[in-house]
Amino acid sequence: MDFDAYARTAVDLVNSPLADLDDLRALFHGDHVWMCDEVCDRDLAVFRRAGRRLRDVFEYGTTGRDADAVAELNSLLAAFPVQPRISGHDSNDWHMHVTGRGASVSAEYLAGAVWGLSVWLCEYGSARFGVCADARCGNVYLDTSSNCCRRFCSERCATRSHVAAHRARKRAAVEDKPLLPVS
Ligand SMILES: [Zn+2]
Numbered sequence: 001m002d003f004d005a006y007a008r009t010a011v012d013l014v015n016s017p018l019a020d021l022d023d024l025r026a027l028f029h030g031d032h033v034w035m036c037d038e039v040c041d042r043d044l045a046v047f048r049r050a051g052r053r054l055r056d057v058f059e060y061g062t063t064g065r066d067a068d069a070v071a072e073l074n075s076l077l078a079a080f081p082v083q084p085r086i087s088g089h090d091s092n093d094w095h096m097h098v099t100g101r102g103a104s105v106s107a108e109y110l111a112g113a114v115w116g117l118s119v120w121l122c123e124y125g126s127a128r129f130g131v132c133a134d135a136r137c138g139n140v141y142l143d144t145s146s147n148c149c150r151r152f153c154s155e156r157c158a159t160r161s162h163v164a165a166h167r168a169r170k171r172a173a174v175e176d177k178p179l180l181p182v183s
């Protein structure tokens with residue numbers, strides 16, 4: 001199993017607006033046609049609830065609440081258990097599914113996402129779960145930087161935030177200029 005890829009599906013889920021079924025289909029990247037075909041409103045509700053809980057895991061990790069992150073992931077692992085199965089939708093295209101026959105789309109996606117994120121925590125530690133420092137963004141990310149110092153979800157947010165900080169400093173410098181002495 002490619003755990004990194006599964007962990008990234010957890011990130012994709014938390015960062016999705018989850019407004020409607022099309023947002024869910026966008027998450028599947030066309031990997032699994034059956035998921036795009038079978039996903040339904042009941043799944044949407046499950047995805048939203050699980051997405052909020054996964055966001056909590058990132059919040060715990062990034063604020064040093066390691067034990068809480070572990071407890072929440074253990075609870076999610078129990079709710080979305082992995083049951084590996086070889087599947088083939090068309091002819092001889094054998095590949096792994098992480099849930100049993102007849103499982104819902106949400107059960108399949110979430111079992112993989114929760115498993116991947118849990119392995120990631122064991123491998124790298126919950127301190128590497130991040131929430132974008134740009135408050136208007138709020139996206140989560142997995143910090144793969146060498147010194148665990150990443151603060152933004154993307155280059156775009158980092159640049160935007162640095163430009164804003166630079167402008168604020170300039171404004172402050174102008175306001176701090178001493179007034180000319182009155183003669
Ligand atoms: Zn499949």
Ligand SMILES: [Zn+2]
Nearest residue numbers: 132137153157
């Ligand atoms: Zn961001």
